[in-house]
Amino acid sequence: MTANLTLLIVVGVLIACGVYLLLERTVSKMLLGILLFSNAVNLLILTMGGGDGAPPIQGAGDVEHDIMADPLAQALVLTAIVITMGVSAFVLALAYRSYILTTSEKVENDPEDIGIAGREPEEPEE
């Protein structure tokens, strides 16, 4: 199997950017990170499905294309895209809710954690 080097480099760069964004504390930036990450993974799956240019579905009278692309890889990507989309919508709802409740969408540290670490604890709300 030959792999497409350009696509692999793109995958690497996208994952790097995605991970960088994921390390942020703001929900919307983390969401962007997840989106970049998932698109990178989708590209990777597509790359693993074989070379480019071939159609995933052939019509009955199709004589132009004698080689088909691997339809399974495309089906996997489709499923992964749908799942990511659903989760993204959910994360957006979380970010919105977080903004409504605390007027910020920053992810705070666990108050119990802070208390146990023995630093000046912000009095945890019971």
Next chain:
Amino acid sequence: MTLSHDLLTTFAPLPVLIPLLAAAATLVVGRSPRVQRVLATVALSAAVAVCGVLLYLADRDGTVAVQVGGWETPIGITVVVDRLSAAMLLVSAIVLLAVALYGAGQNIADAQVKQPTSIFWPTYLVLSGGVAMAFLAGDLFNLFVGFEILLVASFVLLTLGATAERIRAGVSYVMVSMVSSMIFLIGTAVIYGATGTLNLAQLATRMDAIPDGIRQAVYGVLLVAFGIKAAVFPLSNWLPDSYPTAPAPVTAVFAGLLTKVGVYAIVRTQTLLFPDGGFDNLLLVTGLLTMLIGIFGAIAQNDIRRLLSFTLVSHIGYMMFGVGIANTIGLAGAVYYIAHHILVQTALFLVVGLIERQAGSTSLRRVGGLAAASPLLAGLFLIPALNLGGIPPFSGFIGKVALLQAGAQDGSSLAWILVAGSVLTSLLTLYVMARVWSKAFWRPREQAPDGHLVSATLPSLVEDNTDMLYDERVDPGRLPAMMVLPTAALVGVGLALTVWAGPVLGIADRAAVELQDRGIYIGAVLGGGTK
């Protein structure tokens, strides 16, 4: 084909179908909480019955693969029932039913409070379907889909009611889960690129043909993905931060089941795809660290729920121990231990829900004197607590002894270190449990540092009733029977693992033998082999 084979092919997809159909049905009747509860409990009871039959048949007749929709193996979706998956299915179905009854009891007891009934039951049932799907999946991508179904449902359940605290926990939980799913997908993609298939049985036959480096890399990627889900040590930090914020029944079912699905995935891939390992020592070392660091974390905690979350992490280490040793006793011990731990940990979290109800708090700084206030509750806590610590007659002891035997049989120095580590962890677990016992149950309430809780909020599935005070309840201090009974039943099932240790260990042993002989699984899925 024989009658029992027909029965198996009919029954195998049902653990997924029943909850999903019931989820749809509960959505339809969203306006009537009572009908929803009845539907959900009926569906989950049916699932328990089906899983019981599946385990019986799988244990009698061996592994069976069902081609969904009649498409043959490499093309279609395969559902595989062997002793391991059937045992997992039965235990998880029992736990799901018990927690559902508990949740229903809580709903009924809080009937005067507004409940998010319309969404709880459908989501819970989808979660059940996802768990079953992960156990039954015969190929990597359906395993991924099973994971996603249960994860998305768990996102909703975790953030139910959407208080600031739950949102905070929910965001990190969602992010960690998504990253682990993405890593899993990367592993899937590379495996597909290297072998051209995702079917587990077919993969098992082709795995030897690919270069060692790629095989190791893929295994590493999958281990990281499953390790996050299973909360194995360096990847476990998300768990104690996110689980304790959810409502009691939700935490209980998460703690019992979700991490075990990750462990199951590790067992499955380890035995089927990578039997010559390569990372066995790594598994053992992470297992040791998971045990020790988890339990040390638990010692530091003041909140009972967080403390239990840490013991949950800690005891995942035992399962890694069994999987890493990978001899027959080790795998059998791991299977038995998974079953034991699902039951006991869930029961403990349900009891904590009752404690919160009774005392208004789960902080060890606030509660006290519970043994006098409610001897029943004390008993319900004590039994699973001792069980978790591994006191001799209980199932925790039997599972641990099996693992220790496996370590002794292996005989390498690392195995002996793990034996020592697991004994130490067991003692420390006992210490942690004794600490909860002496503080929450034994010490008079007045001696608690922040004791004398005059008023506490009534915990509920929603938190929009924060102004409702503990004392305003119709019957403060009385525990609803509908919540106590499922908890007691679950504690009882945990005890049954001791009473029927022989047959259960027998199943675990046969499951382990089956796991070690890949030919059985491959033959069942691809045909051509004996069953």
